[in-house]
Amino acid sequence: MSVFSEYKREIMNAAHNERIRTALSRAIASYRKNVGEALTRFPHTTALAEEVRGIKERSIAMMAELAAEASRSIEENHGKAYIAKTAGDALAIIGQIVGTKKLIVKGKSMTCDEIGLRQHLEGLGNEVYETDLGEFIMQKLDLPPMHILSPAIHVPKEDVAKLFSKITGEELPPDIEKLVAAARKLLRAKFFAADIGITGANVVAADTGTLFLIENEGNIRLATSAPPVHVALVGMEKLVPTLGEAFKVSEVTWRYANYAMPSYVSLVSGPSKTGDIEKVTTYGAHGPGEFHVIFLDDGRAELARHPVLRQALYCLRCGGCLYECPVFAVTAGHFGDKYFAGVGAVWARQISRDPEKAAAIAYTCLACGRCRVRCPVRIDTPQMIIELRKQITEGDRSSDKTFSE
Numbered sequence: 001m002s003v004f005s006e007y008k009r010e011i012m013n014a015a016h017n018e019r020i021r022t023a024l025s026r027a028i029a030s031y032r033k034n035v036g037e038a039l040t041r042f043p044h045t046t047a048l049a050e051e052v053r054g055i056k057e058r059s060i061a062m063m064a065e066l067a068a069e070a071s072r073s074i075e076e077n078h079g080k081a082y083i084a085k086t087a088g089d090a091l092a093i094i095g096q097i098v099g100t101k102k103l104i105v106k107g108k109s110m111t112c113d114e115i116g117l118r119q120h121l122e123g124l125g126n127e128v129y130e131t132d133l134g135e136f137i138m139q140k141l142d143l144p145p146m147h148i149l150s151p152a153i154h155v156p157k158e159d160v161a162k163l164f165s166k167i168t169g170e171e172l173p174p175d176i177e178k179l180v181a182a183a184r185k186l187l188r189a190k191f192f193a194a195d196i197g198i199t200g201a202n203v204v205a206a207d208t209g210t211l212f213l214i215e216n217e218g219n220i221r222l223a224t225s226a227p228p229v230h231v232a233l234v235g236m237e238k239l240v241p242t243l244g245e246a247f248k249v250s251e252v253t254w255r256y257a258n259y260a261m262p263s264y265v266s267l268v269s270g271p272s273k274t275g276d277i278e279k280v281t282t283y284g285a286h287g288p289g290e291f292h293v294i295f296l297d298d299g300r301a302e303l304a305r306h307p308v309l310r311q312a313l314y315c316l317r318c319g320g321c322l323y324e325c326p327v328f329a330v331t332a333g334h335f336g337d338k339y340f341a342g343v344g345a346v347w348a349r350q351i352s353r354d355p356e357k358a359a360a361i362a363y364t365c366l367a368c369g370r371c372r373v374r375c376p377v378r379i380d381t382p383q384m385i386i387e388l389r390k391q392i393t394e395g396d397r398s399s400d401k402t403f404s405e
């Protein structure tokens with residue numbers, strides 16, 4: 001079966017799945033209410049988002065310089081920084097740091113999903129635990145995430161109860177508090193036994209080499225501080241010049257991601273250290289003694305040079321557009337390939353380099369523009385979709401290839 005036929009079968013099945021529609025309609029209603037309340041409580045956010053668009057435009061135009069500057073800053077902070085040209089380079093670097101037979105606790109990261117990091121590390125003989133609750137559920141169900149922020153958005157509590165009962169060997173009721181407590185108990189032991197914590201980052205300040213990590217569960221705090229080694233994989237589009245700008249980008253990200261204020265924002269700039277004995281700086285106090293940051297290019301520099309498609313790099317991954325997308329509302333993450341909906345089509349074409357899948361996604365998009373209205377940084381997804389379709393058609397003509405069944 002061709003990629004297109006497989007995609008068509010998957011998306012049609014999803015569109016007829018009543019549970020996806022019910023779960024999504026509840027999530028959409030609650031997202032709109034929460035963001036509406038957050039923007040009323042913090043009315044400066046809209047003007048700040050406008051400023052953030054300017055920060056992203058400037059940062060993407062100087063992404064390579066920012067990656068070099070951030071690497072220098074991290075090394076000055078006694079961390080180690082790497083620039084990975086391709087996904088293969090990133091897997092090789094991280095594989096070398098991690099080695100084999102390690103216990104790893106991992107925070108949710110689209111960039112890690114993009115390069116298949118968990119599967120790669122498992123293949124090297126390591127045990128990897130996703131620690132974001134939704135991601136943990138999807139890992140145990142052996143399914144891909146269905147939303148950039150809420151990976152298990154379509155899984156009802158009854159299914160989670162069945163899954164967790166099987167994992168723990170205890171009969172657990174479909175009671176959300178009890179299910180969260182069961183996950184906490186299971187994962188808590190892993191955080192403190194782990195050899196390595198792996199995360200992404202929401203934003204990185206190049207001048208200080210500081211990673212901003214936004215979350216609510218507390219799993220990122222633990223993954224970045226309990227194990228002796230912290231490894232972060234970061235797409236180069238997350239870089240901004242200064243700490244002050246990183247704060248601005250972070251605030252807009254969390255506000256449009258459904259939160260007036262997230263429970264935790266962690267700033268990590270280097271390994272843990274102390275100077276408490278005779279003022280001698282010693283690395284590896286209570287937190288990790290090793291801090292490794294891998295900046296991933298993998299098509300981003302090329303994308304940044306395109307006058308229309310570079311807008312995809314401005315994306316804050318707030319997920320707001322997904323709640324406005326009429327196709328996503330009935331298909332969830334089946335409308336995409338690691339990154340979702342219209343903006344996901346650009347990522348599929350440029351980053352994962354799957355032109356056939358990207359073409360299928362680009363032609364599923366209605367180019368209705370509802371996403372553009374919600375987007376804090378005014379990404380014009382319909383414009384990018386038209387550009388993608390143009391490229392696909394021109395590519396088809398030159399290779400005489402058609403995306404038909």
Ligand code: SF4
Nearest residue numbers: 315316318319321375
């Ligand atoms: S395209 Fe805009 S609304 Fe959608 S996730 Fe990115 S920043 Fe958020």
